[in-house]
Amino acid sequence: MRARDNTIVLKHDHPMIKSMTADRFFDEMTGAGEDIRQPYAHYHQWFSQQDADRLDKKSREAEAFFRRSGITFNVYGQADAQERLIPFDLVPRILGSQEWARLARGIEQRVAAINAFIHDIYNRQEILRAGRVPVELIANNDAFLPQMIGFTPPGKVYTHIVGTDLVRTGEGEFYVLEDNARTPSGVSYMLENRETMLQMFPELFSKIKVKPVSDYPKNLRKSLAACAPLSAGTKPSIAVLTPGIYNSAYFEHSFLADQMGAELVEGHDLRVLDGHIAMRTTQGYKRVDVLYRRIDDNFLDPLTFNPESMLGVPGIMDVYRAGNITIANAPGAGIADDKAIYSYMPDIIEFYMGEKAILKNVETWRCGEPESLKYVLDNLADLVVKEVHGSGGYGMLVGPAATKAEREAFAEKLRARPGNYIAQPTLSLSTVPIFVDKGLAPRHVDLRPFVLVSPQGINIAPGGLTRVALTEGSLVVNSSQGGGTKDTWVLED
Amino acid sequence: MQLTISHTTIYTYETPVHYALQRVRLTPTDTTQQKVHSWSLSVEGGVQEAQYLDHNRNLTHLVNVDQGGTEVRLTATGTVTTMDTAGILGHMTGPAPLWLYKRETALTEAGDTIRDIAAPLRGSTDMLAALHDLSARIAEAVEYGTGQTWAQTTAEEALAGGRGVCQDHAQIFIAAARLAGVPARYVSGYLMMDDRTEQDAGHAWAEAHLPSLGWVGFDVSNGQSPDERYVRIASGRDYTDAAPISGLRQGEGDERMIVTLQVQQ
Numbered sequence: 001m002r003a004r005d006n007t008i009v010l011k012h013d014h015p016m017i018k019s020m021t022a023d024r025f026f027d028e029m030t031g032a033g034e035d036i037r038q039p040y041a042h043y044h045q046w047f048s049q050q051d052a053d054r055l056d057k058k059s060r061e062a063e064a065f066f067r068r069s070g071i072t073f074n075v076y077g078q079a080d081a082q083e084r085l086i087p088f089d090l091v092p093r094i095l096g097s098q099e100w101a102r103l104a105r106g107i108e109q110r111v112a113a114i115n116a117f118i119h120d121i122y123n124r125q126e127i128l129r130a131g132r133v134p135v136e137l138i139a140n141n142d143a144f145l146p147q148m149i150g151f152t153p154p155g156k157v158y159t160h161i162v163g164t165d166l167v168r169t170g171e172g173e174f175y176v177l178e179d180n181a182r183t184p185s186g187v188s189y190m191l192e193n194r195e196t197m198l199q200m201f202p203e204l205f206s207k208i209k210v211k212p213v214s215d216y217p218k219n220l221r222k223s224l225a226a227c228a229p230l231s232a233g234t235k236p237s238i239a240v241l242t243p244g245i246y247n248s249a250y251f252e253h254s255f256l257a258d259q260m261g262a263e264l265v266e267g268h269d270l271r272v273l274d275g276h277i278a279m280r281t282t283q284g285y286k287r288v289d290v291l292y293r294r295i296d297d298n299f300l301d302p303l304t305f306n307p308e309s310m311l312g313v314p315g316i317m318d319v320y321r322a323g324n325i326t327i328a329n330a331p332g333a334g335i336a337d338d339k340a341i342y343s344y345m346p347d348i349i350e351f352y353m354g355e356k357a358i359l360k361n362v363e364t365w366r367c368g369e370p371e372s373l374k375y376v377l378d379n380l381a382d383l384v385v386k387e388v389h390g391s392g393g394y395g396m397l398v399g400p401a402a403t404k405a406e407r408e409a410f411a412e413k414l415r416a417r418p419g420n421y422i423a424q425p426t427l428s429l430s431t432v433p434i435f436v437d438k439g440l441a442p443r444h445v446d447l448r449p450f451v452l453v454s455p456q457g458i459n460i461a462p463g464g465l466t467r468v469a470l471t472e473g474s475l476v477v478n479s480s481q482g483g484g485t486k487d488t489w490v491l492e493d
Numbered sequence: 494m495q496l497t498i499s500h501t502t503i504y505t506y507e508t509p510v511h512y513a514l515q516r517v518r519l520t521p522t523d524t525t526q527q528k529v530h531s532w533s534l535s536v537e538g539g540v541q542e543a544q545y546l547d548h549n550r551n552l553t554h555l556v557n558v559d560q561g562g563t564e565v566r567l568t569a570t571g572t573v574t575t576m577d578t579a580g581i582l583g584h585m586t587g588p589a590p591l592w593l594y595k596r597e598t599a600l601t602e603a604g605d606t607i608r609d610i611a612a613p614l615r616g617s618t619d620m621l622a623a624l625h626d627l628s629a630r631i632a633e634a635v636e637y638g639t640g641q642t643w644a645q646t647t648a649e650e651a652l653a654g655g656r657g658v659c660q661d662h663a664q665i666f667i668a669a670a671r672l673a674g675v676p677a678r679y680v681s682g683y684l685m686m687d688d689r690t691e692q693d694a695g696h697a698w699a700e701a702h703l704p705s706l707g708w709v710g711f712d713v714s715n716g717q718s719p720d721e722r723y724v725r726i727a728s729g730r731d732y733t734d735a736a737p738i739s740g741l742r743q744g745e746g747d748e749r750m751i752v753t754l755q756v757q758q
Contacts, residue, residue: 150588
């Protein structure tokens with residue numbers, strides 16, 4: 001099986017390959033010119049006083065630290081499936097409190113709209129009746145689960161955990177690339193990166209006030225508990241469902257369970273008992289109120305979905321619809337992060353929130369529309385074309401990186417099934433310096449903040465996971481293709 | 494007409510059960526065609542774990558078979574008053590949108606034979622008459638008979654095979670109606686055969702939605718629309734959605750199922 005959940009760690013749909021010279025990009029430390037941007041002022045001052053050899057040594061220490069902590073990942077499609085470290089760069093990515101506040105408002109707005117949208121889609125479908133989103137987009141969508149129709153999950157929450165993928169192209173220019181609404185991964189890197197920085201440079205954190213992220217596991221636990229069904233007591237029991245040790249994100253599953261004091265379980269540890277889902281423990285079966293599942297919808301319940309699934313829990317959908325367990329994220333939440341739905345996100349936000357979207361969407365051509373198809377075919381060399389329902393970068397064309405023959409072959413596929421594709425421009429991703437050869441060099445980055453949703457509100461960990469393309473000029477932040485990570489700082493006021 | 498129903502399904506297991514679940518849709522609800530006076534579902538050899546209205550508004554129960562047991566007995570029994578509405582259920586809707594019933598499912602995916610039999614529906618000005626005609630043509634093309642099809646036989650396979658039971662007839666009808674853009678669904682329930690009390694098995698038929706009439710029933714196997722001898726139990730996009738009992742069992746050994754069904758006035 002292929003758990004979709006691995007997306008961040010291993011592959012990314014936005015290689016964003018673009019042949020431009022580096023000076024055309026917005027650098028988050030130096031901005032457009034030579035001046036150091038305000039959020040980096042103190043760090044830059046500190047950095048310029050450091051001895052390069054010491055930093056070089058620190059950099060190697062960091063690697064040893066990660067090896068000890070066991071944070072590794074597997075790469076799909078490699079026969080030897082070796083565990084590898086994701087390279088860590090010791091220069092933090094820094095966001096000022098003001099720019100973060102604006103980002104956070106935008107993310108909160110977007111995530112609130114997504115939850116309202118999913119509830120509407122599985123209930124009254126007002127947005128379809130209003131003609132703001134075409135019915136076909138939902139009706140012909142594999143992510144739409146009929147089994148969720150007419151049901152409201154406990155607390156009316158669908159996306160308990162969201163990882164909103166963002167890129168930056170200028171001073172105030174942030175774009176959302178993807179709304180990962182199906183239990184996104186990567187948060188363990190956010191936590192480990194900070195832990196590593198605190199160990200390596202404690203003096204930095206006493207000089208510069210950085211908003212902590214270490215309470216994420218506690219907040220995750222609190223947020224999930226607040227979504228527990230009514231039948232749960234005052235201390236809901238939470239478990240993390242993993243596909244098992246062969247899953248590339250297994251480290252994260254066990255890490256999160258451990259950090260928030262929840263049980264880590266596999267499908268065969270769970271069964272229906274006394275009207276609930278119960279997990280096998282050394283003291284017998286114990287009820288589970290909230291299941292943070294890291295397996296795909298299709299594998300969740302062999303009695304309801306894929307009958308061949310050995311990873312899921314038969315009957316969990318019955319217990320769910322009877323209101324006796326919370327599944328995070330809700331089955332069918334993937335209807336909100338489909339690539340064709342993505343193009344409607346500005347409308348979706350306006351429809352449910354009654355206000356304009358704060359964060360930008362990347363311009364998206366829906367090839368099913370004749371004028372769009374024409375534009376895309378005429379400009380294939382400049383565009384990224386993706387399958388609407390695909391994930392993980394399969395079946396896509398990166399125009400600027402493709403050969404003429406590849407583009408022509410892809411154009412045939414486009415003409416044959418235009419509705420199956422969307423196209424986007426390549427973006428000029430911002431850069432942040434990394435530490436190389438005892439100096440600094442700009443490299444392209446993206447950002448995945450982690451968002452928690454409960455009836456008590458939306459909580460965003462300050463910062464998130466910054467991924468960085470370590471190769472000069474590359475826009476591929478994908479960890480399986482030489483991408484690394486950075487600690488992400490949000491400064492206190 | 495007042496009908497009294499007693500429907501018992503017994504599963505016997507060769508080896509004691511380690512863990513087995515049965516999802517049960519055996520509870521009728523009130524419609525324009527029927528009023529449920531009394532109904533009960535009893536379980537011997539297992540416990541009821543969950544009860545809910547599913548996405549097709551079927552009252553659904555999840556039953557957990559007793560660990561170590563070798564038999565579970567599910568009995569649905571009750572009394573229902575039925576009305577003859579000339580097969581018209583009307584505009585009664587569940588939570589699901591009509592377009593859901595236009596979507597193909599694995600069991601109702603159309604192939605060439607379904608496309609052929611559905612062809613006359615295209616552009617029909619009198620869809621009701623065209624659907625009755627479709628029903629008659631399906632009955633002619635697929636002789637009623639057991640043994641050739643099973644629960645997972647698709648509509649296309651059954652039509653190509655030329656022999657099937659009420660489930661196959663209903664699913665062929667649904668697949669063909671959907672090709673013509675008509676929302677259609679599968680119904681499981683009971684039919685009182687006039688000449689007997691002990692019925693062979695539960696029954697199945699199809700419903701199609703017409704803008705003027707709402708849902709209309711078509712019993713392909715019996716060449717008629719459901720009347721007061723029919724009791725509607727569950728519905729959905731195909732057999733899988735409306736199956737009276739579907740289960741999953743861990744462990745080895747064979748299992749056998751025995752059904753006794755009485756429908757009488």
